[in-house]
Amino acid sequence: MQMPLILAVIFGVTFILAWVVPGNPLERPEGQRPPVEVQQAMLRQYRLDSPWRFLGGYLEGVVWRGDFGPSLQDANQRVNDIIARGLPVSAALGVGALGFALLLGLLAGVVGALRPGSIWDGMSLGVALVGVSLPTFVTGAVLLAVGAGILKWFPIGPWEWPGWAVWERSWWQDCGQMMRHMVLPAVTLGAAPAAYIARLIRLGLAEVMGSDYIRTAVAKGLSPRQVLWRHALKVAFLPVLSFLAPAAAAAMTGSFVVEQVFGIPGLGERFVRAVQNKDQFLILGLVLVYSTMLIVFNLIVDVAYAWVDPRIEVD
Amino acid sequence: MRTIYIGVGLLVLALAGCDGRDPSAEQGKRQLRFVSSARHHTLDPQKMSWLHDIRVAECLFDPLVRMTADGQKVEPATAERWEISADGKTYTFYLRGDAYWSNGQAVTAGDYVFAWRRAMLADFASDYARLFFVIAGAEDFFGWRSGQLGEFAGAAGKLGPEQAAEKAKELYGQAVAQFARTVGVRAVNDKTLEVKLTKPTPYFLELVAFAPFAPLAAADLEDRMTFSPDSGMAQMPANWTEPGTLVSNGPYRLKGWRPDRDLEMAPNDRYYARTEMANDGIVEYFMVDNEQNALLRYQEGEVDWLPDLPTAKPIVADLVARNRPDGHLITAAGTYFYNFNCRPTFNDGRKNPLSDRRVRRALSLGIDRQTIVDKVTRLGSRQPIARSFIPPGMLAGYEPPVEEGAGFEPERARQLLAEAGYAGGAGLDGLAISYNTGAGHEVVAQQIAATWKKELGVAVKLEGMESKVFGDKVKKQDYAIARGSWFGDYRDPTTFLDKFAQGNGNNDAAYRNPEYDALLKQAEGEMDVAKRLEVLRGAEAIMLADQPIGPIYHYVRFELFDPAKVKGLTPNTWNHNRLEKVAVER
Numbered sequence: 071m072q073m074p075l076i077l078a079v080i081f082g083v084t085f086i087l088a089w090v091v092p093g094n095p096l097e098r099p100e101g102q103r104p105p106v107e108v109q110q111a112m113l114r115q116y117r118l119d120s121p122w123r124f125l126g127g128y129l130e131g132v133v134w135r136g137d138f139g140p141s142l143q144d145a146n147q148r149v150n151d152i153i154a155r156g157l158p159v160s161a162a163l164g165v166g167a168l169g170f171a172l173l174l175g176l177l178a179g180v181v182g183a184l185r186p187g188s189i190w191d192g193m194s195l196g197v198a199l200v201g202v203s204l205p206t207f208v209t210g211a212v213l214l215a216v217g218a219g220i221l222k223w224f225p226i227g228p229w230e231w232p233g234w235a236v237w238e239r240s241w242w243q244d245c246g247q248m249m250r251h252m253v254l255p256a257v258t259l260g261a262a263p264a265a266y267i268a269r270l271i272r273l274g275l276a277e278v279m280g281s282d283y284i285r286t287a288v289a290k291g292l293s294p295r296q297v298l299w300r301h302a303l304k305v306a307f308l309p310v311l312s313f314l315a316p317a318a319a320a321a322m323t324g325s326f327v328v329e330q331v332f333g334i335p336g337l338g339e340r341f342v343r344a345v346q347n348k349d350q351f352l353i354l355g356l357v358l359v360y361s362t363m364l365i366v367f368n369l370i371v372d373v374a375y376a377w378v379d380p381r382i383e384v385d
Numbered sequence: 386m387r388t389i390y391i392g393v394g395l396l397v398l399a400l401a402g403c404d405g406r407d408p409s410a411e412q413g414k415r416q417l418r419f420v421s422s423a424r425h426h427t428l429d430p431q432k433m434s435w436l437h438d439i440r441v442a443e444c445l446f447d448p449l450v451r452m453t454a455d456g457q458k459v460e461p462a463t464a465e466r467w468e469i470s471a472d473g474k475t476y477t478f479y480l481r482g483d484a485y486w487s488n489g490q491a492v493t494a495g496d497y498v499f500a501w502r503r504a505m506l507a508d509f510a511s512d513y514a515r516l517f518f519v520i521a522g523a524e525d526f527f528g529w530r531s532g533q534l535g536e537f538a539g540a541a542g543k544l545g546p547e548q549a550a551e552k553a554k555e556l557y558g559q560a561v562a563q564f565a566r567t568v569g570v571r572a573v574n575d576k577t578l579e580v581k582l583t584k585p586t587p588y589f590l591e592l593v594a595f596a597p598f599a600p601l602a603a604a605d606l607e608d609r610m611t612f613s614p615d616s617g618m619a620q621m622p623a624n625w626t627e628p629g630t631l632v633s634n635g636p637y638r639l640k641g642w643r644p645d646r647d648l649e650m651a652p653n654d655r656y657y658a659r660t661e662m663a664n665d666g667i668v669e670y671f672m673v674d675n676e677q678n679a680l681l682r683y684q685e686g687e688v689d690w691l692p693d694l695p696t697a698k699p700i701v702a703d704l705v706a707r708n709r710p711d712g713h714l715i716t717a718a719g720t721y722f723y724n725f726n727c728r729p730t731f732n733d734g735r736k737n738p739l740s741d742r743r744v745r746r747a748l749s750l751g752i753d754r755q756t757i758v759d760k761v762t763r764l765g766s767r768q769p770i771a772r773s774f775i776p777p778g779m780l781a782g783y784e785p786p787v788e789e790g791a792g793f794e795p796e797r798a799r800q801l802l803a804e805a806g807y808a809g810g811a812g813l814d815g816l817a818i819s820y821n822t823g824a825g826h827e828v829v830a831q832q833i834a835a836t837w838k839k840e841l842g843v844a845v846k847l848e849g850m851e852s853k854v855f856g857d858k859v860k861k862q863d864y865a866i867a868r869g870s871w872f873g874d875y876r877d878p879t880t881f882l883d884k885f886a887q888g889n890g891n892n893d894a895a896y897r898n899p900e901y902d903a904l905l906k907q908a909e910g911e912m913d914v915a916k917r918l919e920v921l922r923g924a925e926a927i928m929l930a931d932q933p934i935g936p937i938y939h940y941v942r943f944e945l946f947d948p949a950k951v952k953g954l955t956p957n958t959w960n961h962n963r964l965e966k967v968a969v970e971r
Contacts, residue, residue: 093853097860103890107531108510114538114616115510127615144426146626147644155645211677219681226681284778333678335645 080361081354088350089121095348116142118350128354138355143347149355152340156324157359160336161250164322166256168314171263175310178264179271180298183279183306194268201265210258210331217254224254226333230262238374255332257324263317267310273308304378311378314370319364323356393463396832415969418668418949419690420679424644430599431504434512437693437963438959439596444650444667444964445633446599449478449497449578450590454953456961459590463492463600463634463657464578473585473912474521478575485655486602487638496634503959507531508557508618513597515890516874519589521581522571530560530566537617546614553612557619574654584909587917588877595875600655626674629771636662646671652965663953663968676700683945689969690954691945697825701943702763711947715956718779719872719940720771720881723818723833724859726892727933732863738813739865742931743805748866749791749935751841752833758938761828771936773929775873775881777902779958783878783918789929790936795840802841810842818845819859820868821852829937830868860892869893869934876959878921879905879952896933 096112104112105130109118117124130139138149178194185191218226225247279302287297324338337356344352421437430442443451449464461467464478484492494549505523518524533556541549565566565571569581570708609622615673624630631639636658637650650661650667666684668762670688672679676695682688693699705848725745731737738744762768769776775783799809807813820826830847837843839914845866850858859867871891873880883889885896886905904924911917944956953967 092857093851094857094860095853097853097856103508103860104510104512105527105890106513107507107528108514111507111531111534111616111618112510114534115613115618117615144424144644146427146621146624152644155643214678214681215699226678226685226687329721330673330675333672333675335643339673346851346853 076365077358077361081358084354084357085121085125088348088353089124091348093348095350096118103248115284115350116140117179124350132358138358139351142349143343143351143352149178149351152352153337153355153359156335156340157335158335160324160329160338163252163255163259163324163328163334163336164253164318164320167321168257168263168318171267174260174264175267176271178268179275180303181379182268182272183275184274189342194272198265198268199271204261204327206258206262206327207331209261210255210328213254213258214331225251255295255328255334256300258331259321261326263313263321266313266317270309270313271303271306272308278302278306308375308379311374315367316364318367319360323360323363394917396691397669407483409660415664415971416666416668417574417664417690417964417969418670418688419692420670420672420682420688422676422679422693422695423671423673425642425648427641428631428642429509429621430596430601431500431509431511431513433596435906440692440962440964441648441650441669442596442599443962444636444637445631445635445639446601447484447492447635447656448594448596448599449480452591452594452959452961454961454963454966455955456957456959459594462594473587474582476580476582476589477573478578478580480578481657482576483657485657486605486632486634486652487655487709488602488605488632489655490602490604490632491575492600492634493575493603494578495575496600496774497578497598498572499607500599500601502561502568503601504597505530505564506619507534507562508620511597513595513874516592516595516597519584519586519592521583522567523569523583526564528566529563533560534617537843538615541614541617543630544614547966549614550612553614553617553619556617557610557612585912587914587942588875588879591875591877600634602634605632637667640666642711656792658965662964662965664946667964668791678782680945686971689951694943696764696768696941697762704945705764705767705943709945711945713944713946713956714767714941715942715944716756716769716776716779716958717872717940717942717960718776718958719870720774720936721750721769721829721870721938722774722902722934722936723869724864724867724869724934725749725932726862726865726867726895727864727897727931728895731865732861734950737865738805738807738816741805743801744807744813745932745935746791747798747801747805747841748837748843749932750794750801752791752935752937753793753836754937756791756836757829757832761825762938764941769939771939773925774871774934774936775878775925776939779873780876780878780918782915783922786922786929787967789926791929791932798841802843807843810837812847813843816843816845816865817848818866818868819848819850819855819864821855822849822957823852826868862893862895867893870940872940873959878918878925879908882921882924882928885933894933896928896931898927898931901927901931 095118096109113119117127128139133141138153141147141149141152178197182191182194216222284297284302287301324336324341326338326342328334329336329339340352341356344356395457423435423437425441426435427433427438427439428441428445430446433439433442442799447463449462450459452458453460463480465481466479468477474542480492480494486492501517504514505517505527507527514527520640537553537556544552573579596904606622611620611622612618613620614824628639628641633639633653636653636656638653640651641649648669652662652666676699679691680700683691692941694704705714714833725739725748726737727740728737729740744766758768758770772792773785775785777787802808802810818830820830827847827849834845835847835848858864871881871884882905884891885894885901886892887902889899901924904920904927906918907918908924911920942956946954950970951967952970
């Protein structure tokens with residue numbers, strides 16, 4: 071219900087920020103400058119001569135035609151096309167990264183909680199610490215140099231996508247190729263959330279395992295596996311679930327660093343450059359897409375909460 | 386695409402697999418593969434000004450004449466011959482009979498008129514519109530059309546969108562008629578183009594070889610143009626530069642273009658010199674600011690050529706230091722310098738001490754250029770330090786008056802400051818060096834500020850800012866000292882010197898010297914080549930004596946390719962490429 075309102079507020083704030091930040095989007099620090107008349111004509115053409123004219127035209131385009139306008143930095147390119155090309159790539163990478171994060175995080179967290187103080191626990195804590203502390207540009211560069219440069223297990227780039235094949239290949243072969251490209255960046259992008267998830271699970275599970283209802287379950291004669299998977303983990307997973315919504319939105323909308331290191335044509339790099347270039351159309355378009363995703367994921371998590379924890383009712 | 390993006394993620398994800406374009410070439414044939422350091426801004430030859438855009442345009446479009454691969458001479462292209470009138474002001478080009486567009490239509494003189502007119506229409510915001518102003522009537526026409534559009538913008542509010550578009554179309558028709566009446570470009574017949582210039586222009590043929598002078602398939606495009614009801618401006622048909630729709634007359638046709646990833650060109654079978662082409666197409670990958678990754682791919686043999694390695698970054702200094710046989714360091718036609726604001730007062734009304742040429746010269750004499758190339762760019766003797774604006778040794782018959790420039794002479798600098806009334810730097814506090822952050826300019830600025838403090842007693846502030854803010858400030862001359870760079874476009878001193886003419890839109894230092902302007906004017910009318918260059922040399926000497934800029938170093942470019950495998954690439958100062966003549970062996 072609140073979705074349109076939240077979107078409107080985000081849009082309003084972004085719109086104001088994009089206008090008041092100093093600098094002329096059509097100005098470059100070097101090279102030939104087009105004649106003054108050309109610059110004025112361009113401002114008129116893009117309606118950048120007045121915020122009201124811009125806002126009117128922009129809203130009309132977005133609401134009536136679903137058109138986010140042109141990109142200011144790349145002539146002849148539409149924001150819609152840029153998003154349509156970049157979002158699937160970023161989203162696929164984000165799904166891969168989250169999958170990796172969940173797998174590793176759950177494993178490390180469970181091991182740590184069940185055998186506190188053991189060597190496994192120490193290792194899982196160590197992994198978590200490294201994952202949280204190492205910045206992605208280090209993890210990414212190291213993984214690329216080792217995995218692609220030295221071991222040659224993975225391709226260096228550029229990114230593949232089904233239907234993009236250089237040689238004649240089937241769609242499935244394309245997907246395989248894409249997966250090979252995705253492993254290193256997904257691991258890089260998933261390392262930090264994996265560490266976070268591991269810590270959440272370890273803490274939650276340690277607490278839950280000591281609670282009365284688990285003792286009851288054990289006393290009833292349930293096997294340790296049943297206790298863990300059907301009862302304990304379900305509750306310990308709740309904090310992870312609420313972490314997943316923002317994490318999913320963040321991972322799926324692209325990471326500047328990871329895209330930069332691996333040469334992935336996603337949206338993260340686009341967004342940073344759009345802000346640098348004051349590309350108003352692209353900034354607004356991407357912010358709208360991001361916030362929509364964030365809201366939708368939060369909604370999904372709210373619903374999932376009720377499913378995992380029957381105590382919560384969705385109105 | 387007209388999708389409404391509400392909760393789009395998954396929907397688009399589901400659709401993405403349907404993108405079934407056929408991208409690259411068949412296996413086993415020789416293609417030239419290289420990495421560009423940026424995505425393309427545009428493939429519209431009249432709108433482009435970036436080197437990597439121009440490199441592709443030169444493959445897709447065939448101008449009237451072309452530069453040879455070594456960048457030294459002009460040779461016939463679509464024009465098989467041309468005549469120049471005795472007064473040097475009228476050029477008549479005769480087009481070859483076998484010149485065709487990739488869609489099979491013949492290339493006509495009208496295609497050049499159409500394309501050149503676009504560059505002279507404010508509608509298309511051509512970065513290089515100014516280059517066309519050597520053509521008689523071009524500058525006036527440009528202003529005329531700008532005025533017409535300005536009036537339209539004033540009146541359009543009263544019209545409905547359809548009426549406004551109709552009106553815009555009518556105005557465009559008037560502009561075309563005005564162009565035919567007043568501008569010196571005329572298709573005498575289908576195969577003859579006559580161009581009248583305002584003045585004899587010795588470098589005109591070289592301009593004609595430049596991408597913005599490329600033709601467009603008028604028959605394909607003109608009727609499909611649209612008109613903006615907001616601004617009245619003519620617009621090209623949507624997506625006209627896409628694979629499958631772009632009609633080209635050069636050695637290649639556009640086979641695939643994924644703007645975030647790569648661009649592929651296949652030989653254009655309609656090209657008149659198709660049989661002489663040495664490769665089977667070109668694949669260009671975009672690695673935005675990602676030279677590490679590009680280098681890995683080059684070393685793995687996945688690409689043949691890295692033409693755009695950024696010499697400002699440490700990775701290049703390291704590569705250069707290794708003296709690799711596949712490394713090619715070339716002097717570029719460009720200079721890195723500091724602008725000194727020459728206006729008598731700053732924008733906030735304070736008096737500007739830099740308006741005194743002695744102060745400017747003193748500061749310039751206080752720049753330790755050798756240390757900058759040794760310690761900052763780390764290219765040492767391979768990076769020429771600059772005493773002139775025009776780099777030496779790159780224009781036949783023209784050597785810049787370096788003796789008028791400034792070297793590192795702190796003693797002389799202190800003297801000049803004292804003469805100007807700022808002994809020991811007193812009274813110069815509060816000056817700032819402005820630069821855009823993130824491109825290595827801060828290190829140079831720190832080095833210079835430290836030297837000024839130590840040698841001259843001048844304490845300057847460092848003001849790093851985001852590049853669009855910086856660009857805007859420099860244009861408004863809202864700075865004291867600002868870093869700058871300039872690259873020449875054609876082999877003539879005016880490509881550099883015009884920048885300092887009064888009223889030039891790129892005169893960021895706000896330099897004004899009537900003597901300088903008079904010499905530029907005098908050179909315009911001078912028919913004798915040697916004399917003309919001498920006059921221009923005099924102009925540069927005056928400018929250097931005034932030091933509106935402190936030149937620091939001349940640029941170099943660095944390319945990686947193995948000459949045993951990639952044959953026919955001849956890296957040159959002016960960055961002219963003839964990629965269709967490059968053979969690749971693997």
